[in-house]
Amino acid sequence: MNNKSLIAVWGSPSSGKTLTTVKLAQAFAAQKQNVLILCCDALCPSISTIAPQEAAKHASLGELLSLPSLSQEDVLRFAMPLDVTPHIALLGYKKGDNAFTYAAYNRERVVDLLTLARHLADVVLVDCSSFLSADPLSTVALELADHVVRLHSCDLKSLMFYASYLPLVADARFRRASVLPVLSNVKPSQDSREYRHVFGGIQLTLPHVAQLEQQTAAAKLLEHGSGKEAIAYQKAFNQLLTLLQPQEGKEAPKSKVRLPFQSLCKELERLKRLWPKRRGEGQ
Template identity: 50%
Template sequence: MNTNQLLAVWGGSGAGKTTTAVKLAMELANHKKNVVILMCSFTTPAPQTLLPGTATEGKSLGELLCLPSISQDAILSRCIPFGKSSYISLLGYKSGDNAFTYAKYSKDRAVDLITLLRHVADYVIIDCENVFSFDVLSAVALENADAVLRLCTCDLKSLSYFKSSLPLLADARYRAARHIKVLSIVKPGQDSGEYKNTFGGVSYTLPYVPELEEQLRAGQMMNVLCTKQAEPYNAVIRDIANGVLLGIEPEAKPKKVLPALPVLSGKKLIKDFSLQKILPLKKPQPKQKQKSKPEKTDKRLFDKLRIGKGGRP
């Protein structure tokens, strides 16, 4: 199985792109891998959402893209450590930035940034802007990523978004047919089967987890999801990290071994389609010797005896 170093996470608004990117980075950190999460949105800068109260002055992605040239040191100086983790860093816009805060940059500048990020960290996860047609960095990420995680949700809004957006990725360089489709935030009772068919099949399904929503609201995304309800979600995140990024083959499920038939003494198993019965084995009866029938005596012998005794022939 091939490994992918650079993963782009893309989908409509509210599809869970940022939370998925963070939880995947945390799973990679469990394997002691250095991860940079590149956050492209300038409308809602993610670093302030994930780490409220963290100083971001002088650590803006916009400032980095406007430099005369980009270096690895310039990138590292603008990365924000994610909580207490020594393996995860965030790179995004700072609070107050918008589309007009910085000068426009070229596609070549975006390519340079992504190329350098490959040398800075073991893995790069790019949280793409949903309106990528107006964001050069997101468009370049979708074109140059090793793999793209396409997040879909079970609602008409998601269907409408992809109907409008996918034609923009029709060019072969985007390799849209190779996107890894994920059904995200699936709530209990939702008819996910119909949406899976509509999206052309999905590879993974991420269930809705109230604890995850609470973490995002409280700015505690660096905490591990520990409720029993979050176990299926954690399992899927682990599967995506292993299968898409780390290249770890899924463990083969042990085959069920049928129990051996009991050895019965003096009994036998009789299988009936309606029920199972265990009946006692009938002991073989010893064969009885048949009494030999007396041979029929020839009548002429009696005639001779009678003659010998003076009888008449």
């Protein structure tokens, strides 16, 4: 693997993994970095809740993972570019998919996918599912990631989740990444100090913002926020972003000429239309 960023966003159920993944993607895209988001949740497929219009006409991550072999071209063909920004593309399960829709895939397939994704994008963001035991994609992403943003919530459910799952990710194979424990979606009424103390190691706190909750409910997460609450969130979020940037002296090599994802996907479509003609077909 080269040294471009692979960031896994993982945490307890409903801790804000999808929301944080999308906001990070927007921030990297604003720096003109190509971002590929992998949405791992096969239980509640999320791409239709992030970009409903584009998702309706797009193929599933499940189908990509069940191809006989994987190439960069396959990943680009399945990646769903967004209309709102040319620098973000998504791969995820489709509305209606379930555990039986596609053939099972193995660890090698995930390693292939993540390796190809890293070559294609400047930043690969993996919106992991909480339940690692049921999801090889999230598990391998946690093993190969450079950074793991680990989201905790101020509730007993999150405490119980980590009591069960932290021992599972204590294995040496999960120690490659730098882990950033974050207290997420903290409401003013919640005793965040107590939870910080119990979880231990929390590096920063992302406050609750009513507008963000509304964005999720209305499938408008790609909109930008404003207002007083949003300013407090942005401040903490910027700290997170700084921690995720390459350290000095470890910067990713500048890629040659890199087209935005949207243009890459369009170019692939154009080439595909030319292929039959080249082979003398379609005449």
